[in-house]
Amino acid sequence: MKVALYARYSSDNQRDASIEDQLRLCRLHAEKQGWTVVDSYTDRAISGASLLRPGLQELISDAMRGKFVVVLAEAMDRLSRDQEDIAGLFKRMAFSGVRMVTLSEGDVTHLHVGLKGTMNALFLKDLADKTRRGLRGRVEDGKSGGGLCFGYDVVKQFASNGEPIRGNRTINEAEAVVVRRIFADYLAGKSSRAIAFELNKEGAPGPQGAEWGPSTIHGNPKRGVGILNNELYVGRLVWNRLRYLKDPDTGKRVSRLNPESEWVIQEVPEMRIINQEVWDSVKARQQSLAYETSEPGENALNKRRRPKHLFAGLVKCGRCGGGYMMISKDLLGCATSRNKGTCDNRLNIRRDALEASVLSGLRTHLMEPELFKEFCDEFTREVNRLRMERGAGLTAMRDELPRIDRELDKLMKLILASDDIDASKRVMKQMKELETRKEDLEKALAEAVEPPPLLHPNMAEIYRQRISTLYESLQSEDGKAEAAEVFRTLVDQVTLVPTEDELAIVLRGDLAALLRFAANKKNPDVLSEAGALGALLSQESLVAGTGFEPVTFRL
Structure with a gap:
């Protein structure tokens, strides 16, 4: 019984040892069942909410080629936490004649796919809700709700019990000077492109050490992105302006603007970098230049x-x-x-x-x-020569298998009919060589890809x-x-x-x-x-x- 192992952990905060722990438990189970582990597939620091994982995609591809007949994982949520994805994976494996087995659920059936798939999806939703509740409480205390913007540094502090205190930050004076300059240059009539040119020419590092670009500066006022639109610079912390959804086709996160009634706004005057008059003047110039952009789908040009x-x-x-x-x-x-x-x-x-x-x-x-x-x-x-050679090689291997079986039958009969111990040992040695050759051929055929038709x-x-x-x-x-x-x-x-x-x-x-x-x-x-x-x-x-x-x- 050829079996493939699969292991995954979700985030960078978890350890690589988690992968090895999962694989070790799966190998022990395979040994108890007398299964042969032919390969193992892993995905590190990748969410289970998407099938677009390199390790899992390779597993699916090899399953379609008949490389193994069992997939073994620690639990179903290692394979996927998404209802649609786990059902699709189960259907693909069934089509390929591959069983799905986990240490937690045993043989995965349609019942497991329906019930556990729903439970895993609910777990993800509940986890997201709890995370958002925690972040909201942090924002209402005047702390960061996540992420770091240009002009500020994270303050690393620890409580008396050793737990990190999250959400505190302080003004980075060197970056604050650049922020004030950008606002001043913009009010002086310079475009965001001209400002970016000058900053790059002087070697001033941008957010996360990247180069400056026009969009980094003017951004999108409605979404609050871009240096000129960050309200934290005037001591106003805005959270929950955007929500993020995962595109089911690409697995990438896309942002959506939340209704203004759902925004959480907290005054944090100690974080102010820009005075109110400068901010208001910048907003007025933005409106006059029509930098205000529409949401995806609202742009009138898209209708043409x-x-x-x-x-x-x-x-x-x-x-x-x-x-x-x-x-x-x-x-x-x-x-x-x-x-x-x-x-x-x-x-x-x-x-x-x-x-x-x-x-x-x-x-x-x-x-x-x-x-x-x-x-x-x-x-x-x-091309036809190469394809014929590949096809001939596969045909030769397939033809050799029944010949080996016939030879093994003949040798077995010789052992049963002979009383000579030395002769039997020689025959046993030949049988062992033939069995090794048979295993090699079967493995090669299992991994071989059929050549395409001739041109x-x-x-x-x-x-x-x-x-x-x-x-x-x-x-x-x-x-x-x-x-x-x-x-x-x-x-x-x-x-x-x-x-x-x-x-x-x-x-x-x-x-x-x-x-x-x-x-x-x-x-x-x-x-x-x-x-x-x-x-x-x-x-x-x-x-x-x-x-x-x-x-x-x-x-």
């Missing part, structure tokens, strides 16, 4: 259908790694250089020129008859038709949106590298791998490195210009 550009979100700066943003209607520029001033790449590029350059180059070189036929023929031949020999023509259709769709307004989505699955990143007064285009993704092969078409051995498929689908980059001359832009 805005086109999604082909490379939106994919264009990166080759100097700092930051994103390129629209700095005017048609012009793209480095966001870090524009907003923070910490990148010296000031070269811009027209969005339509970038798209036209890349599309034209791809079409020219990917549609070149000799190239794509040579590529497809070589690629198809190499069609007419791949060159299929390839040509699809590239042609994709390019034509990108030129048509009717099919552009759908074709752009397909195209974006093949291009992971478009990096613009400044070289003197020009920008070179660098592609990353599957299409880059195609072009990389195109550049090495005289040396098809490029396919023999880690496997033909890996060579095609690797995340290698190609500077457009090696087998694909880019259009460069002088500014």
Whole structure:
């Protein structure tokens, strides 16, 4: 009986030893049952309210491959505390023929999934409510409700019994000087971007030691985020302005604005850094400049259908790694250089020129008859060879198993029919070797992945038709949106590298791998490195210009 162990603990405050304790108890149980532990999976300091955990995802993947037939954990809440997730996990394991067993519940059944899943979800809700009650009491005493903002330090104190006293903080005078400067510069007419530029140029560290950006300064007045909107600077502590929910699809926390009636406001004059007159003047200037932003979904611009550009979100700066943003209607520029001033790449590029350059180059070189036929023929031949070798190897192992069983039966009959002790010992040694070989084969087959089907020999023509259709769709307004989505699955990143007064285009993704092969078409051995498929689908980059001359832009 092959069994996999799973262990998890929730927060950084818990110990790594918790993982080892869970695994040790599970191993002892497996030994008592006579089970063979084939692997163990762990997640450290990760909440059980989401299935998006690397250890658990690896366990699910291996279960689908038949690597084991039992999952053993200390309790169901180690696997998941979410009702939907534990039910989904149970369904996946059942589909794969894998039993779920815990030390607390025993064999997990539908009844456990329903009842314990509900109890675990209620436990999380109750824990959250208790935590919020404790934080509210702390805020009403004038102490911090959690988190640390720029301009203050945490005061570490301990009670007579050795327990830490939480929530106290004091003004950090060095950071307070920066806060006062930001307010003064803003009232003097400087923009948040200009203030960020100056602070970064002088090397002034921002919140948590990061660089200053415009949004760090102007933030969102309605949500109370950003240096200019932090009411603690005028001695007013506001708690419960926002609530946080976990996105069920991504597992990430997202914030929502609570009704103002639910806010908890406490006066803490000893925490004041900015005088009231300066604060009121800043609020007046913010309103005059219309910095007030709407909640997600309330922005009137969101009601308009805005086109999604082909490379939106994919264009990166080759100097700092930051994103390129629209700095005017048609012009793209480095966001870090524009907003923070910490990148010296000031070269811009027209969005339509970038798209036209890349599309034209791809079409020219990917549609070149000799190239794509040579590529497809070589690629198809190499991939099919590797897949046939893998398939033949698996077939040979499967065929060997029944032969071993027949040999074992013959040797067993020889032992039963022989009275010669020495001969029996020799036969027993052969049987042991065969049994070891059988175990190795079964393990290899259990872990092996079936090779994909062979590629069609007419791949060159299929390839040509699809590239042609994709390019034509990108030129048509009717099919552009759908074709752009397909195209974006093949291009992971478009990096613009400044070289003197020009920008070179660098592609990353599957299409880059195609072009990389195109550049090495005289040396098809490029396919023999880690496997033909890996060579095609690797995340290698190609500077457009090696087998694909880019259009460069002088500014």
